[in-house]
Amino acid sequence: MAAATRMQTPRETPKGAWTITCLLFLFMVVNFADKIVVGLAGVPIMTDLELTPEKFGLLGSSFFFLFSISAIAVGFLVNRIATRWVLLVLALIWALAQLPMVGAAGFTTLLICRVILGAGEGPAASVAIHAIYKWFPDEKRALPTAILTQGSAFGVIIAVPALNFIIVRYGWHYAFGALGVVGLAWVAAWFVLGKEGPLAGIEAVATREVRVPYARLLLSRTFIGCIAAAFSAYWALSLGLTWFTSFLIKGLGFSQEQAGIISVLPWIFGATVVITAGLLSQMLMARGYSTRIARGVLGAAPLVVGGLLMALVPYGGTAAVQIALIVVGSGLSGAIYVVCPLMIGEFTPVAQRGAAISIYGAVYTLAGIIAPNVMGRVVQGAANALDGFLLGFQVNAVVLVISGLLGLALLWPDTERARLQAAREATAPEFA
Template sequence: MTTQPTPKGAWKITFLLFLFMLVNFADKIVVGLAGVPIMTELKLEPAQFGLLGSSFFFLFSISAIVVGFIVNRIATRWVLLALAAVWALAQFPMVGTIGFTTLLICRVILGAGEGPAFSVAAHSIYKWFPDEKRTLPTAILSQGSAFGVVLAVPALNWVIVNYNWHYAFGALGVAGLMWVVAWLILGEEGPLVQTVAAAAAEPRIPYFRLLTSRTFIGCCAATFGAYWALSLGLTWFTPFIVKGLGFSQQDAGWISILPWLFGAGIVLLTGWISQVLMARGVSTRGARGVLGSVPLIVGGSILAVLPHVNGAGLQIALLVVGSGLCGSIYVVCPPMLGEFTPVSQRGAVIAIYGALYTLAGIIAPSVMGSVIQYAGGLLEGYMTGFTINAVVMVVSGLLGLALLWPNTERARLMGEVAQPKFA
């Protein structure tokens, strides 16, 4: 079996989409980074701030599904352009004096624009790489999130400390518009989109079959646990460092990049190991399914230790390592779904997967906010919230380990489609 060559320009598009995800996650992190100043200025209780964190995800899943079906018919180049324009425009109202309601509405709009981002970007990048070469580009795409935080946090925190949190939102709006211009000039549709025409000969699998397959369910369950940890990191990590552990806002800005630096290494390592294992003949059950699930179980077990140790340094280290290990699952699930989903249906399936696992983003920040507000003490509330996070991660990792069998999924689904209705 010969390996299909990678089209010219594939890595240019990968880099542009890496920047796309960089802006995407910088937009996400700013509320958590500016959490303490926002709560102080707007006089918010922890439960209200938790609601603000969750509001980003109110339309996130719905828009992901809608746009997922759209990209089956419209070139991803134009969809990506429209999404990034929405992100940029949603940031500018925060530059002025606003209230809680305006901030909440803008975050809902931003979430609607960012909901389809990763799935559309993955669908776009898969038009540039054949299946056996997709894990590493997916890992690089995922790293846009980590680098978005690593690069944006020090810059945005400097703006927050030296000016105010309003200007941090404005800076992100300008960055979003810059990406829109770059993509308009350099963005292209991948040549492997021609495989869609070839897929006309490939039987369509009913969406019910695809969405109830064990690997699809396993991907949703496993990534749900990872996203629970991620959404807590986006909303509550910096407030925990400042209010829970007593660091200054300036110091908290530097500490806040640690989980993302560690996670970046985990994601790139996972992408590299996965492709090496596949090149050596390991099935995608092992090279993708097991490789993505086990770190969730280990990470959750590490987080479970957090409330039982003393010392801010050790607590931060456990939080960084435990939550950072979640990154592996993001690398392996989209390629696993691509293994058994017909090309003409792939955009919608990956989008629905994203819509389902990101429901954790609605639940987790609000749960943490409520737990903190009604706990006996502030630190006790944070520790209870992180313990809940640990349980969710371990359970999701175990479900992934049990359900992720992509190497046999395609044959099974195609066999079901080929069976006569009246056998």
């Protein structure tokens, strides 16, 4: 029955789908440029504002204080409101939240603006994924999801050299102002070109979907597995956003200019991993592999490998080897960002998909509150900065391995779909 309903879903990609994909890719570019600026300017900010590592860790975590709450609230909202307008409002919030830092902003202003920015960016990835799924049928979603996800990497790759130039030449305040202007430019482009995808309503009618109680969705093993697996990947990502540049400068002795160049390496490698994972997942699906293999195993196994590599960082011997282990170890985790939304979308009714993906995003990104704080406390308590950073990366390694193993055990989206389909049919009169 589940396979039959999937076959009824239209296989053609609507006209304009790739234009929207490009716009949403740029949306994520801006999103991650906004995220990286504090980490990139970490040393100048700590110097100017006289912040300890622990206090800077608090600043890095502050971005996530309202991140998850906002993600969940907006996730339920997009079940009823067009994603076109939600995306527009979110991007406008980002742009306006950057502008106060152009002036003589102190720690409190910076902290408040980062909290507001986090509230605006919390729902971003989930809403963008929900929006793009309205343009592509299930079996064609892996590649556009990978492209959308890679807005994060390219946001860093593009932004780091430009922002670092501004930081070095004009000061960190103007880097925030530049991001505000770029955000307003995207808002204008989306207002003119953004559209709502046509497939969501067609899918819901074609499958005659019955809603599933949210408790049943959220407690399903694959949903829990997605959260566990993505949590560790986001731990690594949030360390990269907040602490990697400071590690290069204070731990390894690089200059701000050198650190700015090196800081793009994890994102270049991560972009390669994510695009490869998207193509490989779609290819495996086309060749008849189950989504357990093409999505579950493909996403979780790299977490274990990446964690084992990260565990070797303190034994790297040279700065080059240590950087390489961090780059590859953290970059491998990116595959999970492609496959988890696909798996959740696979077994979740269309009418509930926006909320389900947003709740997933809200929970796993809690790592963004924990990881920068943990690193800040470890660095401050260590005998020297380098020892503190190396211990912090080993903590990340343990988290990666454990969550990767949990992912391998729990990610079974095909059987999840069949189980929930049977449960919906059994309870259709009650929940229709």
